[in-house]
Amino acid sequence: MSTTLKHTQPEQFQHSDLEIRSVDTMCVNESNLSHPWWYNFKYAAAGLVFGVVLVKAEIVSWFRIQEMFRLESFHMYGVIGTAVMIGAISVFIIKALKVKTIYGEEITFQDKKFNRGQIFGGLTFGLGWAMTGACPGPLFAQIGSGALVIGATLISAIAGTWVYGYFRDKLPH
């Protein structure tokens, strides 16, 4: 795990911090504001509501995920379908009315480029989703709801991300 040469890029290929963060990540942004760290608690509040919903609507239930993939229940399709609809309407309104953040900053969107990783990685994640009954968010919710053993799954997911980063250059994209 020492620093290897193949991962250090020549000077002319050095990228900006935002560019590196944008690689293989759907969602990045850059803000010029600098706030005290505890300003981040507003995101914890949003997460709190989200966590309650995940558990109370049984979205993090292994059983509901199996039912979704076995076409035995409409529940998860209803949840995701409604969420996308509400999200899309919200994004449309934000763009149309040029809504600003609560600090008056512009809200920005980046278009995502297609690469084959979205297929290969997507299939890989789908396999894991049906095994664990959890995507990354629900992993945290399953642990919070008392299934502490899922901590092992979370650590393994972090390891999976690390291994991806290590072999990224060799994988087809």
Place this chain on the structure above:
Amino acid sequence: MELLSNPWPWWAAGILIGLTVPALLILGNKHFGISANLRHICAACLPAGISFFKYEWKKEIWNFFFVGGILAGAVLAATLLNNPDPVQIHPALASDLATNGIVETSGLVPSDLFNLDSLLTLRGFVLMVLGGFLVGFGTRYAGGCTSGHAIMGLSNLQWPSLIATISFMVGGFLMANLILPYILSL
């Protein structure tokens, strides 16, 4: 209170999850996406000189607060808002699980499969450790998970996110219907 502690209907959950998208955007131009946290943890703890992990992860700590909130929200939901009734499960799923000795269905995850003792059995190891690995590897390879691609990406009408979402579903269908029955019988 009873209304809150009973299982919430899909539409209520869908509306609240959908509203997470504008909430994060309006709170600070943040884009909903949870799997990125796994990458930030790598960047913070073990970047190991890998360029993919060499960035200013501290700029993304808002997302750690967000998952911290998820954890706290789940604790709240499982304690104060706990529903004492057994979880309703489709009879066909229940009988398929019962043939493999999975009968305890009261929790969010089947405790017959996901417990500390079974972590060291082949079946438990495959489900928890290999399953988790595939989640972490796959989401980063795909550039996002259910939140980043299926919710945020589709909300922003990104067609690569549609391809990713379809791939998630294909993988899930293959696992749940063709491979998982074999794993459960281990």
